[in-house]
Amino acid sequence: MYTLGIESTAHTFGIGISDNDKIIANERDxxxxxxxxxxxxxxxxxxxxxxxxxxxxxxDKSGLKLxxxxxxxxxxxxxxxxxxxxxxxxxxxxxxxxxxxxxxxxHCIAHLEIARLYTKLSDPVMLYVSGGNTQIITYYNGTxxxxxxxxxxxxxxxxxxIGRKLDIPFPAGPKxxxxxxKSRHYIEMPYSIKGMDVSFSGIETFISKLIGREKTExxxxxxxxxxxxxxxxxxxxxxxxxxxxxxxxxxGVAANKRLNEMGEKMCKDxxxxxxxxxxxxxxxxxxxxxxxxxxxxxxKQKDLAIRPRFRTDTVEIKYR
Amino acid sequence: MKIIAVGSxxxxxxxxxxxxxxxxxxNYRIKEIDEKLRxxxxxxxxxxxxxxxxxxxxxxxxxxxxxxxxxxWMEKIEGKRLAEEFSVNSASDIGMVVAEMHNLGIIHGDLxxxxxxKKDKKLYIIDFGLSYHSSKDEDFASDIFLFKxxxxxxxxxxxxxxxxxxxHAYKSKIRKEFKGIDTHLKDxxxxxxxxxxx
Numbered sequence: 001m002y003t004l005g006i007e008s009t010a011h012t013f014g015i016g017i018s019d020n021d022k023i024i025a026n027e028r029d030x031x032x033x034x035x036x037x038x039x040x041x042x043x044x045x046x047x048x049x050x051x052x053x054x055x056x057x058x059x060d061k062s063g064l065k066l067x068x069x070x071x072x073x074x075x076x077x078x079x080x081x082x083x084x085x086x087x088x089x090x091x092x093x094x095x096x097x098x099x100x101x102x103x104x105x106x107h108c109i110a111h112l113e114i115a116r117l118y119t120k121l122s123d124p125v126m127l128y129v130s131g132g133n134t135q136i137i138t139y140y141n142g143t144x145x146x147x148x149x150x151x152x153x154x155x156x157x158x159x160x161x162i163g164r165k166l167d168i169p170f171p172a173g174p175k176x177x178x179x180x181x182k183s184r185h186y187i188e189m190p191y192s193i194k195g196m197d198v199s200f201s202g203i204e205t206f207i208s209k210l211i212g213r214e215k216t217e218x219x220x221x222x223x224x225x226x227x228x229x230x231x232x233x234x235x236x237x238x239x240x241x242x243x244x245x246x247x248x249x250x251x252g253v254a255a256n257k258r259l260n261e262m263g264e265k266m267c268k269d270x271x272x273x274x275x276x277x278x279x280x281x282x283x284x285x286x287x288x289x290x291x292x293x294x295x296x297x298x299x300k301q302k303d304l305a306i307r308p309r310f311r312t313d314t315v316e317i318k319y320r
Numbered sequence: 321m322k323i324i325a326v327g328s329x330x331x332x333x334x335x336x337x338x339x340x341x342x343x344x345x346x347n348y349r350i351k352e353i354d355e356k357l358r359x360x361x362x363x364x365x366x367x368x369x370x371x372x373x374x375x376x377x378x379x380x381x382x383x384x385x386x387x388x389x390x391x392x393w394m395e396k397i398e399g400k401r402l403a404e405e406f407s408v409n410s411a412s413d414i415g416m417v418v419a420e421m422h423n424l425g426i427i428h429g430d431l432x433x434x435x436x437x438k439k440d441k442k443l444y445i446i447d448f449g450l451s452y453h454s455s456k457d458e459d460f461a462s463d464i465f466l467f468k469x470x471x472x473x474x475x476x477x478x479x480x481x482x483x484x485x486x487x488h489a490y491k492s493k494i495r496k497e498f499k500g501i502d503t504h505l506k507d508x509x510x511x512x513x514x515x516x517x518x
Contacts, residue, residue, distance in 0.1 A: 140473050140474075140476065141476040141477070142476075143476075145472070145473045147473060186350060186352040186353070188352070188356075191353065191357065193450075194429070194450075194462065194466075195429055195430055195431075195450065195462075195466040196466070196469070225349070225350050225353060226353065229346075229348070229349045229350075229353050232348050232349075233328070233329070233346075233349075236328040236329075237328040237329075239328070240326075240327055240328035241328075241432065241434065241473075241474075242473070242474075261348075262348040262349075263348075265347045265348040266346070266347075266348045269346075269347055269348075270326075
């Protein structure tokens with residue numbers, strides 16, 4: 001069964017095609033604002049502009065024509081409204097035109113499913129860290145439970161905000177990581193973990209006051225060490241509590257080597273498995289939407305409108 | 321000395337009916353963060369336990385604190401963790417104890433059924449590793465919210481009933497006006513990311 005999935009929740013527009021559980025195409029383009037963060041309207045305009053090209057590239061890569069596609073899927077949420085609408089409209093149009101079923105997919109669950117597919121870990125705890133999202137998700141009693149999450153902003157967003165104050169362009173992650181490598185001087189920062197949840201806004205305020213007074217390298221180093229320690233600690237708590245013995249890190253921030261190293265060490269010390277997923281499938285991508293759409297092929301969904309605040313734990317998982 | 325539990329941050333040993341909780345070094349964290357966290361948390365935990373014990377709440381009797389080793393020594397509570405044999409009835413006992421604890425101005429910070437032990441029909445609360453002093457409505461609410469989520473993730477089948485009887489018991493025992501706590505409870509839920517109710 002060929003499934004075509006469209007991802008458009010934030011700054012990435014992606015189209016992936018799966019042949020049952022095999023990914024045969026995964027094309028995308030990401031908006032990189034020259035200054036500041038994502039402006040919703042600009043994200044949507046970017047997606048409109050690139051949609052035809054990405055669609056063509058994905059079809060070429062798979063060697064298929066649109067009429068060969070058996071199922072269409074799109075990222076229903078959570079995400080930015082104008083950006084979400086692009087994927088929703090395009091997929092609805094294609095599904096209608098070719099008379100094929102349309103499936104709405106939860107973006108966060110799609111991250112988890114593609115992670116399971118590529119790591120072959122059947123039941124991991126997932127630390128999902130990106131610009132907008134910071135969640136620790138695990139499967140429990142028929143749903144994906146959000147075991148811990150940010151109480152305010154996503155960790156990637158925190159890094160980007162600090163980056164902006166340090167004149168580092170979006171996305172700031174790679175540059176912050178590079179700077180952090182040059183330092184070994186730790187500046188004590190608020191370590192804010194509340195039960196299973198984490199909170200970052202206090203750190204943002206704290207760091208704002210350090211800028212100009214401390215070395216940029218030291219700020220980058222201390223920022224990474226503090227927030228990643230919090231995330232790995234929360235992940236470990238979820239693993240201990242739910243008796244899970246593997247961890248996957250995904251989302252854009254999963255590209256950070258230090259975060260992976262910390263995850264790996266934590267897992268090693270508790271005899272758990274740790275696997276990184278290929279970066280192509282860690283950031284937002286269309287393949288994960290196609291694959292999750294395929295898993296959900298028998299779902300009967302009444303509401304296929306976009307859901308900007310779509311919570312992970314409201315989806316009933318019937319295919320596991 | 322035998323290991324009886326390996327938690328996410330501490331190893332718990334048993335020695336002659338004494339429980340020793342040692343916060344272990346986390347290799348993934350740099351020393352500057354790790355040492356400080358372990359020391360502060362162990363000390364705070366010991367002090368809170370002592371305060372609650374002396375106030376008559378059902379908690380293990382704290383014996384001593386060894387700073388160098390980050391160890392807390394306490395009396396053993398014989399019994400089963402509630403996570404293993406949870407029932408709706410015990411939810412009401414939990415509500416009582418949590419309210420009493422809040423009346424004393426302590427927030428637990430990690431209210432899960434794995435941190436509760438039943439002995440001689442009495443409910444004991446353990447693991448004050450994330451506890452702190454507060455009498456703010458908002459902090460009371462965050463404790464309740466954590467417990468609600470723990471119920472949802474660990475005892476999903478009984479969750480609604482259990483939460484209801486927990487809350488009913490809590491309300492009957494809490495000395496503050498519940499209305500203020502309830503406002504914050506709703507607020508926390510709404511503040512979370514991706515709430516579709518508005």
